[in-house]
Amino acid sequence: MVSTMVVHGVNFSPVFLLLGAGVLLLSLAFFLWPKSTPNSVPAESKKYPLEDEPDDDGMSKKVTVLFGTQTGTAEGYAQAFAEEGRTRYNGEVTFKTVALDKYGDEADIFEAKLKEEQLVIFYLATYGDGEPTDDAADFYKWLTELSDDKGAWLSNLQYAVFGCGNSTYEHFCKVGKVVDERLSIFGAQRLVEVGLGDDDHVQEDDFNAWKEGLWSHLDKLLDSKIDVPPTPGSAYSIAIPEYKVEIHEQGTEMVQRDFSKSFKSFKRNRVIYDAHNPCKCFVAARRELHTELSDRSCTHVEFDISNTGLTYETGDHLAVYAENHKEYVEEAAQLLGQPLDLMFTLHIDDKVENPKNASLHAPFPGPVTLEAALRRYADLLSPPKKSVLTVLAAYASVKEEEARLRMLTSPFGKEEYNDYVVKSKRTLLEVMSDFPSVRVPLGVFFAVVSPRLQPRFYSISSSPKFSPDRIHISCALVLGTSASEKVFRGVSSTWLKGSIPAEEDQENASLAPIYVRTSTFRLPVDPKKPIVMVGPGTGLAPFRGFLQERAALKDSGVTLGPAILFFGCRSRKQDFIYEEELNDFVKRGVLSDLSVAFSREGTTKEYVQNKMMQQASAVWDHLSNGGYFYVCGDAKGMAKDVHRTLLTIIQEQDYVDGSKAEAIVKQMQNEGRYQRDVW
Incomplete structure (x- = not known):
């Protein structure tokens, strides 16, 4: 049963939306902040089992969806594809979505698992200059180093690959292309040509066009006993995923950021800091690098890593989990029609009759105030996807606003969406402000409207030989040259510029979870x-x-x-x-x-x-x-x-x-x- 939330006399009921062909609902995951101390803590030497999803429930038809993501985009496409598949085949086909680092972590595991698969769909982002994402690095290394002499050992596997990238880079979608080629070399049967999602344009359109071609092949493989509509995607009714919201009384103690380290965080009896387990470090020093004559800003920031066990090499990248600025948090709360001190907890409705929430990940921990949730977990400044505009349309109380939002997501509104969102770099907050009649329930907002707040990556500007206890980075911020010029203030750049360094105020020094991404x-x-x-x-x-x-x-x-x-x-x-x-x-x-x-x-x-x-x-x-x-x-x-x-x-x-x-x-x-x- 789907819950109804009542806040301050307003009744928020679940809304179901008919989605036409090509409309994507991104099921966005929310990460939990790690439990980490300033020190590297020895761990007991033990074998940790692979984190994996439960085994199939006996269904004979299964599609495994594997993804490698850095910012959540590839994961969102994987989850959306699986969600559409569950609806398309009336729940009679199992769609299992797994991150590649949870699918396996070494050669023997990857090989054994792929041998058992029959249908696998890959969603793979390319990071940096043709590199795999953190969660796909082990799989990519294994597959690319595997000898071609191994022969057609994957002849029983049918697969498809969708790559996420940006055409402005020389190695556009390289990881997806390479994986597609390597699987074919080992005898796997390609269902459709590798999809190339271009983030420099409207990547959703690339994804929708590719998956519609894929569905026609999957229908032939999977629908022998399943009645599916003759026109792919034309008659599917997909409900908007939604967290169940539990409201707490004022004065309820707020939960602190805290979660258990994953098994991969422990290697050689030391804690390994990574995306699942970043290290909380203070800002030790901060200074402005531009002069007062500049209309821009470049902030030099040093993070104190002494006594943490966190190490780096010259040329590596630093991931910083920053927080949203106060003004954006306050604006978001107003647009949601809720007070900042609202105390709540998000839950996933685990009732079997709620298939719409099957792709939702564990929400952030609660009880938590709306202010803390918006500050820590919601990416308020990202450009909204078409799927988000579709959800906003479902909650618009003014017909003209609803029609405008639906037109922007339709095939006829492709150019207008490109002008309105992509070219203007319009943020989620700006779009919600443009449509004041929209009131999105909290459960829907955190489930599918606001992407999770991702870490920002910076090239490290120091050497451990020179600065072993501090990591230096520099961050640029455009302040604007005229009153009419639109100024885009990034989440991380704004936070870094306003951070409080320990050398100025030890007690109130700014703290951020960080980790080092190894570079070549x-x-x-x-x-x-x-x-x-x-x-x-x-x-x-x-x-x-x-x-x-x-x-x-x-x-x-x-x-x-x-x-x-x-x-x-x-x-x-x-x-x-x-x-x-x-x-x-x-x-x-x-x-x-x-x-x-x-x-x-x-x-x-x-x-x-x-x-x-x-x-x-x-x-x-x-x-x-x-x-x-x-x-x-x-x-x-x-x-x-x-x-x-x-x-x-x-x-x-x-x-x-x-x-x-x-x-x-x-x-x-x-x-x-x-x-x-x-x-």
């Missing part, structure tokens, strides 16, 4: 190898760590190879970040040449690629002598321009044509001598 962005093993670094703006971050590490090596008597840094900013008087440090590295011989491009000084704009061309001879001399080439920063514009410039330099300096230059760059990439840390 590394200095050469041989420090005598030449290096060329290109990083404008906050793209300087990992190179600051590189230079700190080189300085430590030089101080210990190690001979260093030459190093060129191409850095770009707008003006020396506004945003030349870490200027004194960089000049000091030059004086100490850690940096051979510092070449700075100022795009807002002089009569013409100058960028890092212009500086590269000015020093084309030196760049090619270093690279042709086994040097390493590094790029960090914007993937959509800068990284592509730098790549084209590198090809031009090779052609001109080595007297080769374009195809030969591309072959040289490809070889550098294969040898790990061309590395990118782009976003």
Whole structure:
């Protein structure tokens, strides 16, 4: 039975919505904050069982849905697909959705499980510059390293792969493409061509088009005894998933963030900090890197990791779980029509007759105030998906607003949705403000309207050789240049800029759960190898760590190879970040040449690629002598321009044509001598 919530005399009843073809309901999971102390705690040496879903209940027809996600998008598609499948086949087919890190954690397990599967659908995001997500890393490594000589050992498996990525990146949907290819090599039968979801446009449209093609194949495999509509997706009635809300009396004690560590958090008798078990660390220091003349901001932040057991390497990334700013929390509460001090707990209705909630994950712990829930768990500043607009339409009390929301999600409103949400980067809060008649129940808001608040990733700007007890990062924030300009204030950038450092106020210092994500962005093993670094703006971050590490090596008597840094900013008087440090590295011989491009000084704009061309001879001399080439920063514009410039330099300096230059760059990439840390 579905519950009804009554708050302040308003009766919120469950709403059921008929969804047409191509409409997606993302079932969004909420994570629980970890129970972690500042210290790394020894754990007993024991074997932890794999976290897995319960076995099938005897149903002969089963589809396994596996996903690898970094921000929750791939997981949302996996859950939505499974939810639609349960409805499509009237519950007569089991759809089992599992994260890849819970499906297995080593080669023997992956192999044994895949051998037993008959139908598997993969949803795989590509992270960074063609890398697998954290939860898919073990599976990807195993599958890509498996010898082709193993033969057609997966001949009994039928599969499909949908990749999530961004076409502005060179390795668009690489993980999905590679997994699709590897499965085929081992004899698995591909049901449809690999789907390519492009986050630079409307990824939902890519997903909907791909899955409709997949359903026609699954219908033939699964519907021999099941009556399904002849037109895929045309007659499916899907209810909006909803948490049951329990309201508590004022004065009820609020639960603290606390949950048990997963078994994978324990390795070699030490706690391993990861996405499931981040480490709570204080902000030790914070300072503004831009001058008062700048209309932008770049915040330098140092997290204290002393006595935690948390370690990092130069070039790694830091994940930060920030919180929503007070003004956004207050606005969200007003839009929900609820007081900030409302105390409640979310529950999943475990009644069998509630299939609509089958894909809901465990909610965040309660009792909790609405203020704390909105601050810690809801991503209020993300652009809403079409599926979210569909849900908002169901709760609009004004017909014109309902019609407008439905039109935005229809096939006829594709361009308008793109203009209204995607191009304008309109946030969830802004969309809800545009439709004031919408009043979404809390159970629905936290179930499907607001995505879970994800960690933000930053390139670490320090070296453990220089700063073993602190991790440094730098975070940019656009403040706006005019009253008419829309200013997008990110969750994490706003939190970091307003954080309270311990060096200023020890008792009230800001605290955030963090963890380190291992990167492949590394200095050469041989420090005598030449290096060329290109990083404008906050793209300087990992190179600051590189230079700190080189300085430590030089101080210990190690001979260093030459190093060129191409850095770009707008003006020396506004945003030349870490200027004194960089000049000091030059004086100490850690940096051979510092070449700075100022795009807002002089009569013409100058960028890092212009500086590269000015020093084309030196760049090619270093690279042709086994040097390493590094790029960090914007993937959509800068990284592509730098790549084209590198090809031009090779052609001109080595007297080769374009195809030969591309072959040289490809070889550098294969040898790990061309590395990118782009976003």
